[in-house]
Amino acid sequence: MQHADTTPELLSPAGNWDCARAAVAAGADAIYFGMPKFNARLRADNFTEADLPELMAFLHKHGVKGFVAMNTLIFTGELEAAERQLRLIADAGVDALIIQDLGLAKMAREIAPKVELHGSTQMTITSPEGIAFLETIFPMERAVLARELSVKEIERFGGSPTAPLEVFVHGALCVAYSGQCLTSESLGQRSANRGECAQACRMPYELVVDGVTREMGEVRYLLSPQDLAAVDMIPDLVKAGVKSFKIEGRLKTPEYVAAVTRVYRKALDACLGKTTEPISANDRYELEMTFSRGLTSGWLGGTNHPYLTHGRFGKKRGPLLGTIAACGGTWIELTDRTEVPLKPGDGVVFDAGENRDLEQGARIWKIEGERIVFHRTYSGINFSRIKPGHTIYKTSDEKLESDIRRFWQNAKLREVKLGIHFSATGKPGERLSISAECGGIKAVVQSQEPMQEASKHALSGETLEAQLGRLGDTPFELAALDFKVEGNCHMPLSELNRMRRALVDELEQADHGSGSERRDATTQVSYRDLLPEAPPKQEAEPELSVLCRSIEQVQAALDSGAGVIYCDFEDPRRYKDAVALRQNGGASKILLATPRILKPGESGYLKLIERAEPDGVLLRNLASLQYYKDRSDLLKVGDFSLNVANPITAKLLKGAANLDRLTVSYDLNIGQVMDLLNGAPSEWFELTIHQHMPMFHMEHCVFCTFLSTGTTYKDCGRPCETHIVHLRDRVGQLHRLMADVGCRNTLFNGRAQTGARFFSELRATGLAKYRIELLDEDDLGALRTISAYRDLLAGKTDAETLLENVKAFEKLGVTEGTLV
Missing domain, CATH: 2.40.10 (Thrombin, subunit H)
Known part of the structure; x- marks a missing residue:
């Protein structure tokens, strides 16, 4: 796909009409906004369906583009409503859609192909390989990168043909990777992937190290990053090839939008040579005063964990x-x-x-x-x-x-006029004919009376141009006049003015500037055309797979006869040891998990997995899907982090990555799970029936920040390898913190989540593959959990008995969490 326009763009947020006007006044090239459904900022005022045409007319009048954020997961039962919204958006002349859900992106490309498609940061785009995989499914006009990338890492995207890049340069930072935060969903059924984030990262936590609460003084906000302000890094980002510079803040005031936009407009114009005025101390003061929890360059300057999150407060400070x-x-x-x-x-x-x-x-x-x-x-x-x-x-x-x-x-808003190309023909004895063409729309008008031979003051090109150019407050301006009038003709000025007004009226009635684009703005394709065929449900014996995080757990799973064992180790060098256990006997298949995140240059982790010679792989990110898509010799399972929430997404991923099975998204409640299983072949899916929900998945390393004097893995001393750490939340619940191979942290819900009560309903759909995920159980604890669920699947026990047993051996409690 060709992406010709690389002119840098300043993109501002707009949660309401005042913010939209503020962004335009301050020099935004485009704004992004949401509607009442399917956007990741449901707490913003947002714009209604009735607002859209007027909003887009206002923006286009002032030369500004409008992007609609439909950046949430779409559940099966919402596909029809999502299609309706796509058509409405296209008909209103919206310039682009910002989308998280892969199935929705496919729908947008097929249903509204003239609207640009921007892959949201909620897609967790962290590598060029990830973009390459996405573009095999649906070519994008923009890829919004994860906020955890450094400038040096962003530079590495330029080496391969990819969609133009968009990067956040200012505003609040989520501590978790966007699209990978399950905290609000796990703790309170308010999904961040659905625009309902409860901001648990801004709350105080206690650090519990090896069972002892660490005295931290005023440091309580262990997961609350300072805000991003990359105004000094604009030249580096332009050099790195960034197309769009995005300001966060759809929940902020119009004053915030205006102040931040005009500072970044100034910085971008200086970088492009349009001004020589530097960013002043007053500019920086405005950035900090409009909203700030403390300003940093975020991850753009590279890794420095304490610099980003000091832990002393989580609110606005100034x-x-x-x-x-x-x-x-x-x-x-x-x-x-x-x-x-x-x-x-x-x-x-x-x-x-x-x-x-x-x-x-x-x-x-x-x-x-x-x-x-x-x-x-x-x-x-x-x-x-x-x-x-x-x-x-x-x-x-x-x-x-x-x-x-x-x-x-x-502010007097700049207006963008649409150029009209006029052409005038006629001669004495004939009517004067003037045609007007603007953006593909044409209009023609003739004089009411034939032209007479002029005795003096013959109609000239200069006279006609002067009269036709009197376009005043209309959205048009004279672009050119082709004067083909023959002879010396007379035409009253009043008649010329009437003809001009008639032409303008006809062009305006044709809804120029959006009308031509709106014609055939959508296709006849329906979301139903993109659904997979759902064959009759097949009866299959239930299978239990086990995800293990230690060698001892793997051995317990092997001893229990688990059909599939997933290994998810902090140190992937031990993967070979796990595979060797399987080779000593038994029919179990060993699959190795990729990291949740792969940044540029981190494909070595995938090669390490290959060298361990597993039976298959548990794929957790877009880059790994691209890497393994042609490996038919491996059993390939797409994990929960791919956010499969509807049958269209399932069909896309299964086909494009040649997956053997997909894990049902952890964002779905039981009703939504049933809709998914009834909307696609049930043999495609595996459901995690027992786990400690992985809530925050973070580039931020709590171990390095609060248990060392270092700044990165190079000088932190690796406290993650020598200490067992929990975070205690405001209600006293302990949550286990663990690091992965990339030093990324995951905070796991202390309470185990079980779907045992829904097992009979799930079996009725034909679902046969069920997973349990171990966390920190020893070998005996692992055997106990595995045996309990094996008995449930085999019909040797019922859900109520299993729940009582699980409550007995789960020290920190049990919940049905996201399923209810």
């Missing part, structure tokens, strides 16, 4: 003012005073290292010399709690907010 040196009554004096401007009316917060829900804040009443004074009554401050040594941050600046508000509300 810039640091200094440390309290003295206080008395209603006043404070600061030491280490920063250059941040301060005046009466500004808001501040006192950081005493305490519970952030209890910290105090207020507006400044007055400034007297070095003293900052607060009103004794109206500030609401308990002054006895203010002590020297506390730090103070500036949280609001009413004047700045007012200035920014006036800027976007009063």
Whole structure:
């Protein structure tokens, strides 16, 4: 697929109409926004179906593109509604769709082929190989990269033909890889893959090391990254080949959108040589004041775990003012005073290292010399709690907010006029004929009376051009005039004006600027045409597979006679040892799991797996699908991280990657699981019936940040290999933390999730393949869990008995979690 336009683009968020206007006023090239369904920011105001035509007309009038985020998973029962929304979006003249679900992407390409397709960061695009795999299914006009990539890693995407790249450059950072966070779903049935993130990463946690709670002082926000501000890295990203520079913030205010957009507009224009004005201290101040938990360059500068997540707070802070040196009554004096401007009316917060829900804040009443004074009554401050040594941050600046508000509300928005090509013909005794063509739409009008021979002031090209060019507030401008009038003709100016107005009316009625594009904007293809054929359900004996995370668990699974054993080790060098156990006897197949994430240059992990000579592979990312797609000698299973939520996605992945089976997405409840199994051949699927839900999957390493003095795996001392670590949440639940081969951390739900109660319903669909995933069980614990589920599958026990048994041996409790 050819991707010709590489002009850098500034892409701004818009959660409502005010934000859209603010983005346009500040110089955005495009905005992205959501609708009430199928977008990953359901808490934003969003735009209604009725808003779309007016919004797109407004954007296009001002030369700005509009992208709709449909970046959630689509369940089987929602495919018809998703198709309807796709058609509405295409008919409204939307420029692009930002999509997570692979099945929806296929639908969009087939149903609305004229709308650009952008692969969302929710697709977890972390490597060129991942893009290559996606483009075998549906060519994309844009790939939105994962936020965990560095500039050096992004540079490596340029070596192969791929879709143009989009990168987040400013805003909040998720601690987990987008598309791979199951925390909100696991803990509260609010899926981040469905736009319902509960922001569990912003909550306080306690660190429990080897069973002992570690005293961390004010460090409680172990999973809350600081915000991204890559304004100084724009030149590096342009050089790396990035096409689109994306600002996060569909839940933010129009003031945030305006301030951040105009700073990045300035930075991008400077990089492109359109201005020589550098980013100023005031620009940086605006970035920090509009919203900030502290600003960093994120992962773009490379790995430095403590730099990204210091753990001291998870809320908005703004810039640091200094440390309290003295206080008395209603006043404070600061030491280490920063250059941040301060005046009466500004808001501040006192950081005493305490519970952030209890910290105090207020507006400044007055400034007297070095003293900052607060009103004794109206500030609401308990002054006895203010002590020297506390730090103070500036949280609001009413004047700045007012200035920014006036800027976007009063800005004269640039308008993009559509050029009309006119042509005029005629001669004395004939009617004057003027045709107009604009963007493929044509209109013709004739004078009401024939032209007369001119005695003086004959109609000239200059006169006609002057009259036709009087287009005023219309969306048009004169592009060219082909004057073919013969002889000396007379035509009253009033008639020329009437003809111009008639032509403009006809062009406007043709809905120019979107009308021509809307014609045949969608095809006759239906989502039903993309569904797999669902043959009659086949009766098959139930099979139990076991995922193991240690050699001891593998041996237990072998001893139990498990048909398929998945190995998911932190150290893949031990994979050969696991395969060797199978070779000592038994009919079990050993499959080796790829890492959840593969970045550029990390394909060596896949080669290590190959050298272990397994029976098959558990494939967890797009790059591994591309790598193994032609390996017919291996049993290939697509894991839950591929987010199979509907039959179209299942059909695509199974066919394009030549998979033997697919794991049902962990985002589905039992009803949605049943819809999926009834919508596609049940023999395609495996369902995880017992597991500790992998909630956060993070590039952020908690071990390195809070259990070492290092910054990366090179100098952290590998505490993950010598300590057992849990995080305790606000309700007292312990969750196990583990690292993988790439030093990426996964936080597992402390409570085991079981689907035993739904086993009979699942069997009725013909589903025969069931998986249990072990976490930290020893060999006896593993045998106990495996035996319990083997008995369930064999009909030797019922669900209620199994549930009681599981509750007895799961120390931290049992839940039905995402299935209910």
